[in-house]
Amino acid sequence: MTFQDRLKSVAAEVDATLETYFNAPAEPLEDAMRYAVMGGKKLRAFLVVESCALHGIKHQEALKAAAAIECIHAYSLVHDDLPSMDDDDLRRGKPTVHKAWDEATAVLAGDALQSLAFLILGTLDVPSDRIVQAVIGLATDAGKDGMVLGQARDIAAESADAPLSLEAITALQAQKTGALIRWSATAGPTLAGDDVAPLAAYATALGLAFQIADDILDETGDEAKIGKRLHKDADAGKATFVSLLGIKGAQDMACALVAQANDALCIYDAQADGLRDAANFVISREH
Amino acid sequence: MTFQDRLKSVAAEVDATLETYFNAPAEPLEDAMRYAVMGGKKLRAFLVVESCALHGIKHQEALKAAAAIECIHAYSLVHDDLPSMDDDDLRRGKPTVHKAWDEATAVLAGDALQSLAFLILGTLDVPSDRIVQAVIGLATDAGKDGMVLGQARDIAAESADAPLSLEAITALQAQKTGALIRWSATAGPTLAGDDVAPLAAYATALGLAFQIADDILDETGDEAKIGKRLHKDADAGKATFVSLLGIKGAQDMACALVAQANDALCIYDAQADGLRDAANFVISREH
Numbered sequence: 081m082t083f084q085d086r087l088k089s090v091a092a093e094v095d096a097t098l099e100t101y102f103n104a105p106a107e108p109l110e111d112a113m114r115y116a117v118m119g120g121k122k123l124r125a126f127l128v129v130e131s132c133a134l135h136g137i138k139h140q141e142a143l144k145a146a147a148a149i150e151c152i153h154a155y156s157l158v159h160d161d162l163p164s165m166d167d168d169d170l171r172r173g174k175p176t177v178h179k180a181w182d183e184a185t186a187v188l189a190g191d192a193l194q195s196l197a198f199l200i201l202g203t204l205d206v207p208s209d210r211i212v213q214a215v216i217g218l219a220t221d222a223g224k225d226g227m228v229l230g231q232a233r234d235i236a237a238e239s240a241d242a243p244l245s246l247e248a249i250t251a252l253q254a255q256k257t258g259a260l261i262r263w264s265a266t267a268g269p270t271l272a273g274d275d276v277a278p279l280a281a282y283a284t285a286l287g288l289a290f291q292i293a294d295d296i297l298d299e300t301g302d303e304a305k306i307g308k309r310l311h312k313d314a315d316a317g318k319a320t321f322v323s324l325l326g327i328k329g330a331q332d333m334a335c336a337l338v339a340q341a342n343d344a345l346c347i348y349d350a351q352a353d354g355l356r357d358a359a360n361f362v363i364s365r366e367h
Numbered sequence: 368m369t370f371q372d373r374l375k376s377v378a379a380e381v382d383a384t385l386e387t388y389f390n391a392p393a394e395p396l397e398d399a400m401r402y403a404v405m406g407g408k409k410l411r412a413f414l415v416v417e418s419c420a421l422h423g424i425k426h427q428e429a430l431k432a433a434a435a436i437e438c439i440h441a442y443s444l445v446h447d448d449l450p451s452m453d454d455d456d457l458r459r460g461k462p463t464v465h466k467a468w469d470e471a472t473a474v475l476a477g478d479a480l481q482s483l484a485f486l487i488l489g490t491l492d493v494p495s496d497r498i499v500q501a502v503i504g505l506a507t508d509a510g511k512d513g514m515v516l517g518q519a520r521d522i523a524a525e526s527a528d529a530p531l532s533l534e535a536i537t538a539l540q541a542q543k544t545g546a547l548i549r550w551s552a553t554a555g556p557t558l559a560g561d562d563v564a565p566l567a568a569y570a571t572a573l574g575l576a577f578q579i580a581d582d583i584l585d586e587t588g589d590e591a592k593i594g595k596r597l598h599k600d601a602d603a604g605k606a607t608f609v610s611l612l613g614i615k616g617a618q619d620m621a622c623a624l625v626a627q628a629n630d631a632l633c634i635y636d637a638q639a640d641g642l643r644d645a646a647n648f649v650i651s652r653e654h
Contacts, residue, residue, distance in 0.1 A: 103512070159478060191442075195507075198485045198506040208496040215485055219484075224396055224400060224479035
């Protein structure tokens with residue numbers, strides 16, 4: 081199976097897992113939540129599943145942890161797209177939740193997706209102390225010292241007097257997108273009570289490579305393929321890895337980071353090839 | 368000590384507990400979070416503390432559980448006040464978060480308060496399986512089958528063709544405000560692994576009495592004392608307990624519910640007097 085096929089296969093399994101947490105018939109609130117969380121590449125879910133396989137977590141429990149992180153990721157997109165935030169009408173080629181429903185529903189669907197993430201984590205069939213570690217980690221990585229802080233700093237950067245430096249952008253992105261990628265890639269050792277250091281190192285490099293690739297796509301990508309509005313940061317005069325390093329410099333940095341991510345996997349054998357493929361995918365993807 | 372003094376004392380202790388989870392110096396995001404969660408009556412926190420004392424949970428751990436539920440309550444108020452939701456400028460006599468900062472900060476501060484609630488729960492020094500039960504309970508009561516569902520249904524009721532029936536309002540309020548009150552009042556037995564039934568019965572009656580009292584205050588209260596805009600539901604033509612039962616009928620129902628709440632406490636001795644006082648307070652308060 082190619083990497084793309086395995087990614088799709090995990091995405092389908094995670095969507096099926098998510099489905100079990102929704103009621104039928106659904107309230108409009110739940111329809112909006114499902115709309116937001118179903119579909120998409122589900123790269124974070126893939127990282128969770130591969131990380132769990134490396135550390136002996138049962139596949140079914142890995143899928144639940146994967147479903148949890150995708151709920152957090154989906155909620156962050158729904159809220160980021162709001163008019164008072166990034167004001168986006170399109171996401172994954174479809175109208176954003178506040179366009180398909182309304183702003184109140186988007187706020188509430190995002191809120192309930194965050195709750196659902198912690199509910200799903202709570203239902204994992206692993207020792208309770210491992211669940212607690214995973215909850216603490218997710219609450220930290222998603223919250224005021226992780227993803228939300230990165231988002232708040234990103235918004236503040238829009239009205240700052242000067243564009244951010246390379247160092248400041250790197251720190252900001254480590255929070256905004258890096259924190260959830262780190263949680264995902266370290267889910268296996270966290271839930272198994274093993275050492276998270278190698279996968280944390282992998283994730284730190286991968287997260288940054290991912291964001292640099294995003295900035296490159298924002299500059300060179302095809303809006304129709306990507307399914308969202310592009311060139312927004314550049315139009316807003318915000319610093320990006322491309323504006324600071326140029327396309328070539330950004331590509332070189334992303335490649336170096338992917339090599340670094342793969343180096344961090346050296347203690348794992350061929351079982352970690354899924355994570356190696358994911359790292360290579362991150363800088364070669366077209367959407 | 369009078370009930371009011373004990374309520375104030377718990378509120379101060381919970382604020383001090385919350386303070387330990389914030390960084391100094393704080394980001395603007397954290398300033399907004401602190402602004403939203405500090406102060407207020409902290410009735411839910413009081414219920415947690417009393418419930419925990421009845422079931423032998425250490426006071427310091429009870430304060431953490433109380434801090435967690437107040438983070439959820441505060442986040443729900445910040446998001447409910449947004450222009451796309453209830454559009455309120457005033458809360459507890461102060462500008463709402465989106466007025467004091469901006470809408471994006473209000474969305475993000477609410478999001479991060481929800482994460483913080485689960486982080487704080489994760490740090491409780493009780494057996495891990497009890498923490499997991501508390502996490503599952505909070506994620507359920509706060510999410511798409513609890514508080515957020517109630518809020519979504521409340522908003523939908525505004526544009527419905529006909530006002531809600533007494534039965535429908537009772538069900539809606541059991542979710543919107545009842546779910547968090549139930550979690551609070553049952554926190555002690557949940558964290559101790561004891562039977563939650565008596566306190567759940569207490570909380571169900573109390574939660575409804577609380578909402579009826581709120582509707583009465585909305586009709587008869589003093590805007591300056593309460594610190595928020597009143598008569599909104601009536602002005603919007605929405606059904607309330609007062610519009611359905613009249614002031615006298617609503618008062619009678621609230622009194623009967625408080626008696627019912629106190630009956631549910633019959634298995635507890637004088638140690639439960641704090642919860643009895645809380646029930647009486649709920650229908651006698653002026654704000």
